[in-house]
Amino acid sequence: MATRDDLEDYLIAPDPGRARLTRAVSGFDQDGAAQEISVVEERPLTIFLNAQEIVTAMTIGDYPEYLALGFLRNQGMLADGENIIGVEYDDDLEVVIVRTASKTTFEEKLKKKTRTSGCAVGTVFGDMMEGLEGLELPADEVRTSWLYALASKINRTPSLYLEAGAIHGTVLCEGDRPLVYMEDVGRHNAVDKIAGWMLSEGVSAQGKILYTTGRLTSEMVIKTAMMGIPVLASRSGFTAWGVEIAREVGLTLIGRMRGKRFICLSGEDRLLRDADPAQIADEGRKHGRKGAMT
Template sequence: MTTPLILPTPDDPRLTRKVTGHDQTGAPVDISVVEERPLTIYLNRQEIVTAMTIGDHPELLALGFLRNQGMLRADDVVTGVDFDEEIETVVVRTARETSYEEKLQKKTRTSGCAVGTVFGDMMEGLEGVTLPAAELRTSWLYALAKQINTMPSLYLEAGAIHGTVLCRQDQVLVYMEDVGRHNAVDKVAGWMFREGCAAEDKILYTTGRLTSEMVIKTAQMGIPALASRSGFTAWGVEIARQLGLTLIGRLRGRRFVCLSGEERLVRDADLSAVEDEPRKAGRKGAGA
């Protein structure tokens, strides 16, 4: 098993702070809470957006946001990515001249917990997308879920955070966290763009809901499979089926539900060797 290239850093003092409060009995308690700070992204001379973020990997967040918005093309030559910590700004410079005034006028507020924004038509750029027919083994899914759920993370340290994990087979490659799942997936996209990472043999795992936004961004990145221990939205499922994306949700213990792209699944896991999770009390079916 290879060592992941990027993992969460819950001990980074810039990402959390200690806050004193009182518990249900009135006793004083100190807890860690996640930091949230603005990051303004420029593309060449044009201000694009200000995102609320935990503040790690700002350059990757900027690259991934611009790439997933269609403002950075696959063949664009990036001549510089400059982060100014004092004014909390990233400037991405390209050899190609850019102007997105019209695109910036059309905004869709997404379902992200930190209220994400998508510019232009949400389905723009997906018309010709054909996702690769890569296999997805259930043994990989179970191994990944176990690794990801037990890795040190800001979620375990302070909560109020989402994670997005880039995987290959049963290996965790890059694990990003942020207050909004849209930011976390954009950081992964930024890393893939910067490194020229191929997408056809990758799996994307998210700790959040499988929404239309997550499905669209996964497809834009060219990744054929998206998984989560959380649930689905109807539009997310509909778009996944249109695009041929394999969509796995409610992945808890031995259980999961596949609502799109079943043809990629290879059920090779020995379920007797997979540790199960108890079902939630008072809830029927496959879980939340």
């Protein structure tokens, strides 16, 4: 279990007891016995950029302003230095409106919208790769001792995943400290919330690591690179296109992090192997909520 010190590391931590995120549902188990379990809520959130409706995403409903800002930023619809004059959320209508001082380029991007392989509503635009041209990610050193410490802290943190499952988590980290832990039904939503928090708070990507419980897909790699974060790590596995894009943009991509084990398929030159794997406890067959996060 997480200690008080572990939780104090976070600027934002999951709040499994927060109202409206889960609901109790009754059912029957394999023996016919009545059971009541917590299940994650999901609700639509419609994002507007000025007067234009952009997308409706299915989300758990927390941090809608961060989700909207991060989505628009990661889709390249908010340029660097964009003058954002307001972010308005209407809880009754389940709508977020992001307002900018000048007109944006979203009209052309809407013509290139495609559906991605992500769970829930994953949306990517056909010209997102253009935003990666000439991108230079920070050449930050990544200590393996940090990776082991982060995985241990994050996997002990009380979360909606441990409470109800059916959800993904993404954590913004610096060194061996987890800073912001966001969850959602789609891993891309969790990443967008972190991007929105960084944009809103003016937080630099320098020295940051992004940890996710989900698969390392092309969309996850693109979003991480668009945020300027040089390292993406996960308990889960990779897709070939995700690896290819990571290598193209020079992003360090680390997956299958379980106990003392991990595999780096891109950006290995950033790794400083300062921890002896023999001194790291191996992960048991059971972890967290009925096994590993996927």
